Amino acid sequence: MGPFEMVVAIIFIVTAGKIIQTKQKAKHGIVEDRDFMGTKTHRRLNSAETQQMQDEIKALKERIQVLERIATENSSAHDLNRQIEELRSR
Incomplete structure (x- = not known):
């Protein structure tokens, strides 16, 4: 596997992980808020x-x-x- 394929594989894995994480948060009613400084907070509805x-x-x-x-x-x-x-x- 060459360097290009490795980069594509890493990007794919990270993207898939974020999608799964977002789906799980939505399923459990967890909302992510950001303030004006970019600080993330999570809260459950x-x-x-x-x-x-x-x-x-x-x-x-x-x-x-x-x-x-x-x-x-x-x-x-x-x-x-x-x-x-x-x-x-x-």
């Missing part, structure tokens, strides 16, 4: 935080769907204004 994030993501997805529908429909200006106001009231 509790079920309340996880549920809150999932609810927020669901609400954002619903809003995106409505905005996509508004953007692609051929509606009157009055109808568009009504739909936008409905979104704001959520």
Whole structure:
């Protein structure tokens, strides 16, 4: 095995290790935070935080769907204004 193959093998092993590590952290609800100095901290999400994030993501997805529908429909200006106001009231 030449030097080029060794470098490629090392890069592959490191990349595969990082992918596996990230998957395991996500599976166990561990979040990695970085502050403005680049310091990493790990914390575990509790079920309340996880549920809150999932609810927020669901609400954002619903809003995106409505905005996509508004953007692609051929509606009157009055109808568009009504739909936008409905979104704001959520």
